[in-house]
Amino acid sequence: MRVRRFAHLHLPACKRSVGQARRALAALVPAGDVADNGKLLVSEAVANAVEHTDSDQVRVLFDHDDASGELVCAVRDSSTHTPVATGAAATDAENGRGLDLIDTLADAWGYLPDSHGKWIWFSLTAAA
Numbered sequence: 001m002r003v004r005r006f007a008h009l010h011l012p013a014c015k016r017s018v019g020q021a022r023r024a025l026a027a028l029v030p031a032g033d034v035a036d037n038g039k040l041l042v043s044e045a046v047a048n049a050v051e052h053t054d055s056d057q058v059r060v061l062f063d064h065d066d067a068s069g070e071l072v073c074a075v076r077d078s079s080t081h082t083p084v085a086t087g088a089a090a091t092d093a094e095n096g097r098g099l100d101l102i103d104t105l106a107d108a109w110g111y112l113p114d115s116h117g118k119w120i121w122f123s124l125t126a127a128a
Contacts, residue, residue: 003066005029010062011060012044013053013077021046021060027065031072034124036070037105044098045120051054055119069126078117 005028022039029035036047042060048094055078063072085103099120102109106122 005062005066006007007060007085009060009062011058011087011122013056013058015047015050017058018043018046025071025073026059028062030066032069032126034069034071034126036114037124038073039066039107041102041122041124042073042075044101045075045080045122047075048077048083048120049075052080052081053077053080066088070123072121072123072127074112074118074119074121076114076119080113080117083111083118083120 007024007028009021009024011020021042025038025042026035030036042062043074046058046060059076061072061074064070083099085099101104102120102122105124107125109122110117
Protein backbone atom coordinates (compact mmCIF):
# COMPACT_ATOMS: atom_id res chain seq x y z
CA MET A 1 0.00 0.00 0.00
CA ARG A 2 1.28 3.44 -0.96
CA VAL A 3 1.39 5.87 1.96
CA ARG A 4 2.20 9.56 1.60
CA ARG A 5 2.97 11.63 4.64
CA PHE A 6 2.61 15.40 4.62
CA ALA A 7 3.46 18.15 7.07
CA HIS A 8 2.93 21.90 6.80
CA LEU A 9 4.73 23.99 9.40
CA HIS A 10 4.38 27.68 10.23
CA LEU A 11 7.51 28.53 12.22
CA PRO A 12 8.76 31.77 13.73
CA ALA A 13 11.56 33.41 11.75
CA CYS A 14 14.20 32.64 14.37
CA LYS A 15 17.12 30.24 14.75
CA ARG A 16 15.26 27.74 16.94
CA SER A 17 12.98 27.01 13.98
CA VAL A 18 15.85 25.11 12.34
CA GLY A 19 15.66 22.48 15.09
CA GLN A 20 11.87 22.38 14.94
CA ALA A 21 11.98 21.66 11.20
CA ARG A 22 14.60 18.93 11.71
CA ARG A 23 12.50 17.25 14.41
CA ALA A 24 9.37 17.40 12.24
CA LEU A 25 11.22 15.77 9.35
CA ALA A 26 12.63 13.09 11.67
CA ALA A 27 9.10 12.26 12.85
CA LEU A 28 7.86 12.00 9.26
CA VAL A 29 10.65 10.11 7.47
CA PRO A 30 12.12 6.76 8.61
CA ALA A 31 15.82 6.67 9.49
CA GLY A 32 18.21 6.32 6.57
CA ASP A 33 19.99 8.38 3.94
CA VAL A 34 16.90 10.34 2.92
CA ALA A 35 16.18 11.28 6.54
CA ASP A 36 19.82 12.18 7.27
CA ASN A 37 20.31 14.27 4.13
CA GLY A 38 16.82 15.71 4.49
CA LYS A 39 17.55 16.96 8.01
CA LEU A 40 20.78 18.59 6.84
CA LEU A 41 19.16 20.23 3.82
CA VAL A 42 16.03 21.43 5.61
CA SER A 43 18.31 22.92 8.28
CA GLU A 44 20.17 24.87 5.61
CA ALA A 45 16.98 25.96 3.84
CA VAL A 46 15.27 27.12 7.04
CA ALA A 47 18.43 28.89 8.26
CA ASN A 48 18.60 30.74 4.92
CA ALA A 49 14.92 31.63 5.12
CA VAL A 50 15.28 32.94 8.68
CA GLU A 51 18.30 35.00 7.68
CA HIS A 52 16.76 36.48 4.54
CA THR A 53 13.10 36.98 5.42
CA ASP A 54 11.42 40.23 6.40
CA SER A 55 8.48 38.24 7.72
CA ASP A 56 7.98 37.01 11.26
CA GLN A 57 7.49 33.45 10.03
CA VAL A 58 8.73 30.86 7.57
CA ARG A 59 6.71 28.00 6.16
CA VAL A 60 7.94 24.46 5.59
CA LEU A 61 6.20 21.74 3.60
CA PHE A 62 7.16 18.07 3.64
CA ASP A 63 5.84 15.35 1.34
CA HIS A 64 7.23 11.85 1.87
CA ASP A 65 6.22 8.82 -0.19
CA ASP A 66 6.83 5.68 1.89
CA ALA A 67 6.72 3.38 -1.14
CA SER A 68 9.37 5.14 -3.22
CA GLY A 69 11.24 6.77 -0.33
CA GLU A 70 11.05 10.16 -2.09
CA LEU A 71 11.04 13.28 0.08
CA VAL A 72 10.09 16.68 -1.25
CA CYS A 73 10.63 19.67 0.99
CA ALA A 74 9.78 23.33 0.34
CA VAL A 75 10.67 26.33 2.51
CA ARG A 76 9.11 29.75 2.00
CA ASP A 77 10.58 33.13 2.87
CA SER A 78 9.58 36.69 2.00
CA SER A 79 12.74 37.55 0.08
CA THR A 80 12.32 38.17 -3.64
CA HIS A 81 16.02 37.65 -4.38
CA THR A 82 16.86 34.86 -6.81
CA PRO A 83 18.73 32.08 -5.00
CA VAL A 84 22.06 31.08 -6.53
CA ALA A 85 24.36 28.17 -5.67
CA THR A 86 27.91 29.57 -5.78
CA GLY A 87 30.17 26.59 -5.20
CA ALA A 88 31.00 27.79 -1.67
CA ALA A 89 30.23 24.35 -0.20
CA ALA A 90 33.70 23.23 -1.20
CA THR A 91 35.34 26.15 0.62
CA ASP A 92 35.82 27.09 4.24
CA ALA A 93 33.33 29.96 3.95
CA GLU A 94 31.16 30.40 7.02
CA ASN A 95 28.18 31.70 5.05
CA GLY A 96 26.67 30.99 1.68
CA ARG A 97 27.00 27.21 1.76
CA GLY A 98 23.34 26.30 2.25
CA LEU A 99 22.25 26.35 -1.38
CA ASP A 100 25.50 24.71 -2.41
CA LEU A 101 24.83 21.81 -0.04
CA ILE A 102 21.31 21.54 -1.42
CA ASP A 103 22.71 21.64 -4.97
CA THR A 104 25.24 18.92 -4.13
CA LEU A 105 23.08 16.50 -2.11
CA ALA A 106 19.56 16.89 -3.51
CA ASP A 107 18.39 14.88 -6.50
CA ALA A 108 16.69 18.06 -7.73
CA TRP A 109 16.07 21.55 -6.37
CA GLY A 110 14.79 24.90 -7.46
CA TYR A 111 12.76 27.87 -6.44
CA LEU A 112 9.30 29.22 -7.19
CA PRO A 113 8.62 32.93 -6.74
CA ASP A 114 5.19 33.97 -5.49
CA SER A 115 3.54 37.29 -4.76
CA HIS A 116 5.04 37.44 -1.26
CA GLY A 117 8.52 35.95 -1.71
CA LYS A 118 9.67 32.55 -2.87
CA TRP A 119 9.74 28.84 -2.12
CA ILE A 120 13.04 26.93 -2.17
CA TRP A 121 12.35 23.24 -2.78
CA PHE A 122 14.42 20.08 -3.00
CA SER A 123 13.79 16.39 -3.48
CA LEU A 124 15.67 13.34 -2.27
CA THR A 125 15.19 9.69 -3.13
CA ALA A 126 16.44 6.58 -1.40
CA ALA A 127 19.66 5.06 -2.72
CA ALA A 128 19.12 1.94 -4.79
